[in-house]
Amino acid sequence: MKTISGKALKYGDNINTDLISPPQYLEKSLEVIAQHAMEGIDEDFTRKVRPGDILVAGKNFGPGSSRETAPIALKMAGVGAIVAKFFARIFYRNAINIGLPVLECPDVDKIRDGDELTVNLQTGEIINKTTNEVYHATPLAAPVMDILNAGGLIGYLEKTYGQK
Amino acid sequence: MGMTMAEKIIARAAGKASVKPGEFVWAKVDTAMMDDLLGPRVVIADEIKRLGNKIWDPDKVVIISDHYSPAANITQAEILKFTRNWAKEYGIGKYYEGLGPCHQILAEKGFDIPGTLMVGTDSHTCTAGAFGCFGTGIGSTEMLGVLLSGEIWLRVPETMLFKWKGQLRPGVYAKDIILRTIKEIGQEGATYKVMEFAGEAIEALSLDERMAITNMVVEAGAKTGLIAPDEKVFDYLQAIGADKGTPVYSDEDAVYSEVYEFDASQLVPQVALPHEVDNVVDITEAAGEQIDQAYLGSCTGGRYSDLEEAAKILKGHKVHPDVRFLVSPASRSIYHKALRNGIIEILSDAGAMVLAPSCGACLGLHSGILAGGERAISSTNRNFVGRMGHKTAEIFLASPAAVAAAAITGKITDPREFLQEG
Numbered sequence: 001m002k003t004i005s006g007k008a009l010k011y012g013d014n015i016n017t018d019l020i021s022p023p024q025y026l027e028k029s030l031e032v033i034a035q036h037a038m039e040g041i042d043e044d045f046t047r048k049v050r051p052g053d054i055l056v057a058g059k060n061f062g063p064g065s066s067r068e069t070a071p072i073a074l075k076m077a078g079v080g081a082i083v084a085k086f087f088a089r090i091f092y093r094n095a096i097n098i099g100l101p102v103l104e105c106p107d108v109d110k111i112r113d114g115d116e117l118t119v120n121l122q123t124g125e126i127i128n129k130t131t132n133e134v135y136h137a138t139p140l141a142a143p144v145m146d147i148l149n150a151g152g153l154i155g156y157l158e159k160t161y162g163q164k
Numbered sequence: 165m166g167m168t169m170a171e172k173i174i175a176r177a178a179g180k181a182s183v184k185p186g187e188f189v190w191a192k193v194d195t196a197m198m199d200d201l202l203g204p205r206v207v208i209a210d211e212i213k214r215l216g217n218k219i220w221d222p223d224k225v226v227i228i229s230d231h232y233s234p235a236a237n238i239t240q241a242e243i244l245k246f247t248r249n250w251a252k253e254y255g256i257g258k259y260y261e262g263l264g265p266c267h268q269i270l271a272e273k274g275f276d277i278p279g280t281l282m283v284g285t286d287s288h289t290c291t292a293g294a295f296g297c298f299g300t301g302i303g304s305t306e307m308l309g310v311l312l313s314g315e316i317w318l319r320v321p322e323t324m325l326f327k328w329k330g331q332l333r334p335g336v337y338a339k340d341i342i343l344r345t346i347k348e349i350g351q352e353g354a355t356y357k358v359m360e361f362a363g364e365a366i367e368a369l370s371l372d373e374r375m376a377i378t379n380m381v382v383e384a385g386a387k388t389g390l391i392a393p394d395e396k397v398f399d400y401l402q403a404i405g406a407d408k409g410t411p412v413y414s415d416e417d418a419v420y421s422e423v424y425e426f427d428a429s430q431l432v433p434q435v436a437l438p439h440e441v442d443n444v445v446d447i448t449e450a451a452g453e454q455i456d457q458a459y460l461g462s463c464t465g466g467r468y469s470d471l472e473e474a475a476k477i478l479k480g481h482k483v484h485p486d487v488r489f490l491v492s493p494a495s496r497s498i499y500h501k502a503l504r505n506g507i508i509e510i511l512s513d514a515g516a517m518v519l520a521p522s523c524g525a526c527l528g529l530h531s532g533i534l535a536g537g538e539r540a541i542s543s544t545n546r547n548f549v550g551r552m553g554h555k556t557a558e559i560f561l562a563s564p565a566a567v568a569a570a571a572i573t574g575k576i577t578d579p580r581e582f583l584q585e586g
Contacts, residue, residue, distance in 0.1 A: 024528055026201060028239070064548060068206060069206070089386075098305055153305050154215075
């Protein structure tokens, strides 16, 4: 699969789903929900993010709700991939299922806000073009890559259940 | 090599004799639960039409409208109408609305069956673990896959064992057990894992209280929380005419990734300070913090025994004039029982506003939203920024008894102060 390039948007540990996708917007359309992505932690997020940017966070990104609007909002806002030390379980599955790549990397502390990154999903290699460093994320498991390669779980399901 | 309860349930659901942590399996789902918030309306309704438009087994699907019920505005009303009609259109006979938060209704309607695998579009589906049912939260797209195939891929999780020895002292509850446990391992301490609870303190708890524990395991990142089903579970299932399932138990030689031991008799009331569920201290350390609202309710802390314990504290007292004390029983049947037994009267006499059974206030959707800078004590499960309303509001999580005590004094208070009087 492809590589993703963009600048790093750096956040800390335990960024939960109420911060990523605040509950008061859940009754609105996905477009409106996406306009408020990350509002709980950074009100400027949707103005800062450019398509393909890479959200970099510390440990335990996405704890809390099963709301898929959290990864959907980030993807719709333009986030190309998320790199964190590790992810909360439901968020991780949801991100894969909606086709937003998520990589676990122990070296995220070396990445600074605004660094230009290129992420190779197949190998897990992350190149920091700003500092000329290379980091190694855990390569994605085969079933996970299959789903991402299909663009998410719906694309994957289409192979079996799609109208012929 | 022996297996844990979680491994046995997954092995059976996957049609295998045994499984090991780390293994990827496809498992057959016994119960698929959707709610109004993240159910059919998110992705599912549109996409299922393109993907064969057929649910694998409508009889195994349950839909519970609880988050937006009763509706606070037209948008919420439309969501409820949509969900209700969708259930009809797809032949889902098990549709419930206005009865209360889904995890309590799943228990009351007999879906928390020992030994089975349940998935739900709400993260607190882990509550079913109090019955020895492997319940876990999933997203809407993942639910779409389950609705089509009846299966889900799972990575077999490691199991952590939490042994609570001894007995809780008066004024200390299951809520304090789970807050203390989460404090110990942190909010990420059980990520990708299962939390199994055992020991005489757990055995002594009522099902109401056990559900408060398993409800909150997701706050430590766990996939589910399990308690070995015993006579209390079987008696309950029998009383409501539900399937007793095929209970499974962890083997003597089961392998746990970690084992923690606690002495329940040493535990004192706990409170989670804003804005993280693992930001837990002994309540005495937070005593005196002023609050504007006290909330007793939800799938964590609105069950019958919760209302009963709150009533013991509130009997003969009045709610502080500067405090709004909101009570939302976790189901209509709990409300009814509490009404019949005089519990509601005690709460109302004290000055409680009794609300519909709903998820509303817990996540700031309706019925008790906090304004900027306001502070609440709540018997619910999350105190994240913006959870119950304005992002500058602050939430303290504690037991129903501690909520009742704070409602009287207007500040965080050790509930044991009120129990000593009687």
